[in-house]
Amino acid sequence: xxxxxxxxxxxxxxxxxxxxxxxxxxxxxxxxxxxxxxxxxxxxxxxxxxxxxxxxxxxxxxxxxxxxxxxxxxxxxxxxxxxxxxxxxxxxxxxxxxxxxxxxxxxxxxxxxxxxxxxxxxxxxxxxxxxxxxxxxxxxxxxxxxxxxxxxxxxxxxxxxxxxxxxxxxxxxxxxxxxxxxxxxxxxxxxxxxxxxxxxxxxxxxxxxxxxxxxxxxxxxxxxxxxxxxxxxxxxxxx
Amino acid sequence: xxxxxxxxxxxxxxxxxxxxxxxxxxxxxxxxxxxxxxxxxxxxxxxxxxxxxxxxxxxxxxxxxxxxxxxxxxxxxxxxxxxxxxxxxxxxxxxxxxxxxxxxxxxxxxxxxxxxxxxxxxxxxxxxxxxxxxxxxxxxxxxxxxxxxxxxxxxxxxxxxxxxxxxxxxxxxxxxxxxxxxxxxxxxxxxxxxxxxxxxxxxxxxxxxxxxxxxxxxxxxxxxxxxxxxxxxxxxxxxxxxxxxxxxxxxxxxxxxxxxxxxxxxxxxxxxxxxxxxxxxxxxxxxxxxxxxxxxxxxxxxxxxxxxxxxxxxxxxx
Numbered sequence: 001x002x003x004x005x006x007x008x009x010x011x012x013x014x015x016x017x018x019x020x021x022x023x024x025x026x027x028x029x030x031x032x033x034x035x036x037x038x039x040x041x042x043x044x045x046x047x048x049x050x051x052x053x054x055x056x057x058x059x060x061x062x063x064x065x066x067x068x069x070x071x072x073x074x075x076x077x078x079x080x081x082x083x084x085x086x087x088x089x090x091x092x093x094x095x096x097x098x099x100x101x102x103x104x105x106x107x108x109x110x111x112x113x114x115x116x117x118x119x120x121x122x123x124x125x126x127x128x129x130x131x132x133x134x135x136x137x138x139x140x141x142x143x144x145x146x147x148x149x150x151x152x153x154x155x156x157x158x159x160x161x162x163x164x165x166x167x168x169x170x171x172x173x174x175x176x177x178x179x180x181x182x183x184x185x186x187x188x189x190x191x192x193x194x195x196x197x198x199x200x201x202x203x204x205x206x207x208x209x210x211x212x213x214x215x216x217x218x219x220x221x222x223x224x225x226x227x228x229x230x231x232x233x234x235x236x237x238x239x
Numbered sequence: 240x241x242x243x244x245x246x247x248x249x250x251x252x253x254x255x256x257x258x259x260x261x262x263x264x265x266x267x268x269x270x271x272x273x274x275x276x277x278x279x280x281x282x283x284x285x286x287x288x289x290x291x292x293x294x295x296x297x298x299x300x301x302x303x304x305x306x307x308x309x310x311x312x313x314x315x316x317x318x319x320x321x322x323x324x325x326x327x328x329x330x331x332x333x334x335x336x337x338x339x340x341x342x343x344x345x346x347x348x349x350x351x352x353x354x355x356x357x358x359x360x361x362x363x364x365x366x367x368x369x370x371x372x373x374x375x376x377x378x379x380x381x382x383x384x385x386x387x388x389x390x391x392x393x394x395x396x397x398x399x400x401x402x403x404x405x406x407x408x409x410x411x412x413x414x415x416x417x418x419x420x421x422x423x424x425x426x427x428x429x430x431x432x433x434x435x436x437x438x439x440x441x442x443x444x445x446x447x448x449x450x451x452x453x454x455x456x457x458x459x460x461x462x463x464x465x466x467x468x469x470x471x472x473x474x475x476x477x478x479x480x481x482x483x484x485x486x487x488x489x490x491x492x493x494x495x496x497x498x499x500x501x502x503x504x505x506x507x508x509x510x511x512x513x514x515x516x517x518x519x520x521x522x523x524x525x526x527x528x529x530x531x532x533x534x535x536x537x538x539x540x541x542x543x544x545x546x547x548x549x550x551x552x553x554x555x556x557x
Binding site: 004015073080081083087236 | 312314332333336337341343345346347348349350351352356360361363364365366403
């Protein structure tokens with residue numbers, strides 16, 4: 001797995017478009033939100049900004065890059081090449097997504113640290129870590145599923161848009177309007193309950209029981225994403 | 240391409256690797272079926288490949304050889320039937336792949352990795368030990384060590400593919416159209432490297448559209464058509480299924496020869512025979528006794544191409 005991850009890391013740093021998508025764009029977007037944090041905090045809260053930061057990184061750095069990477073590696077038969085060796089399928093997949101996942105985790109860590117430096121530390125760090133972990137696993141699995149529906153790295157620019165936009169829109173909707181209205185709908189949408197978890201963990205003040213209640217739909221989305229990945233992911237191009 | 244053996248990595252002891260069961264075929268295919276929906280790509284295919292053998296799996300386009308090969312490689316599961324490689328399921332990668340090198344039909348390399356990085360990556364994942372330097376020397380790509388794959392020509396990518404297949408001198412090498420896109424020098428060099436591997440005891444399974452390569456190199460050939468074997472055997476056994484031909488033109492007024500002839504273009508006559516030497520001698524003796532000059536006389540043994548072409552005229556398999 002580490003051999004594949006090492007070669008994947010080399011490829012990411014040699015591919016300018018991948019670098020821009022996975023590193024520069026999310027960091028630039030995050031810097032924008034942090035810079036105008038007072039304005040965004042007025043329409044939502046600091047927790048809302050934290051949630052948008054998490055989902056921006058998860059959507060662009062992780063999800064879109066995973067889809068692009070897997071579709072490209074399948075399209076040029078690199079996946080088949082790797083499967084011609086003694087490496088197992090889980091080791092191959094793990095090796096391919098490990099660098100992207102680590103880069104995204106480091107990004108979100110650094111960006112949230114920077115955000116906490118200028119706006120104050122989150123109220124419940126363990127809860128925040130749970131929310132980030134669940135969000136990343138969900139987006140990673142959804143990335144594998146979407147890659148199964150994506151024939152090429154070029155098509156990934158289109159196929160990743162719906163889910164990226166939906167999750168960021170849900171984060172904004174929940175973050176700005178709260179969950180007093182359309183509570184069930186907001187919590188059942190992809191990323192809805194995870195957004196609320198991030199907001200609770202950052203702002204504090206919510207009863208722990210309410211927060212734990214949000215873990216269930218968050219983990220349910222993780223499970224759904226994993227099932228979709230298992231059903232939709234393909235190792236070889238369509239004939 | 241350079242020598243395959245330079246002492247930098249010891250060749251494996253085949254007897255020890257085999258656990259003393261060297262009489263067992265390396266590949267055993269029994270009643271293999273591969274279906275895609277309602278379409279049966281492979282139908283009840285059975286054959287074995289013995290240790291040290293070069294077995295050529297040939298066939299017309301869509302004959303099912305790629306599907307069969309993919310099952311043997313472990314890339315596809317059989318719809319029914321069994322395939323064993325070294326006595327194991329080919330999907331048992333941990334058991335089979337360290338002993339098997341695969342040269343795919345299409346490259347499948349990462350464009351942004353260098354040649355050395357590509358060989359190192361695939362080499363490490365095979366579980367075999369070897370050096371990048373030696374393997375690149377075998378395929379004459381040493382000068383391209385630090386070149387990115389994206390910058391290689393099609394022929395160089397095929398040679399890189401071959402390099403990863405022979406990394407660590409595997410006991411079994413699967414070559415899927417290995418010489419497509421190679422110039423004649425690279426082809427010769429590749430076959431030289433394959434010969435060297437076979438001298439070391441490797442078993443080779445080959446698919447190719449270049450029939451002369453199969454005719455020259457293969458110990459046995461499986462000729463597929465419509466998902467199953469049309470013929471299987473040595474080149475001699477396959478070519479024996481069709482008559483050889485003797486062609487000549489008789490001068491005006493010459494008597495008829497004592498053999499059955501069929502007319503061909505421009506007054507030529509053809510004798511089709513399964514006993515070329517005897518019939519040719521008989522014709523020549525007759526011509527000498529009768530003082531007949533056989534104009535444009537030629538005698539041609541049956542070639543693999545002829546067997547291949549005969550498939551087109553054959554009735555369809557049910």
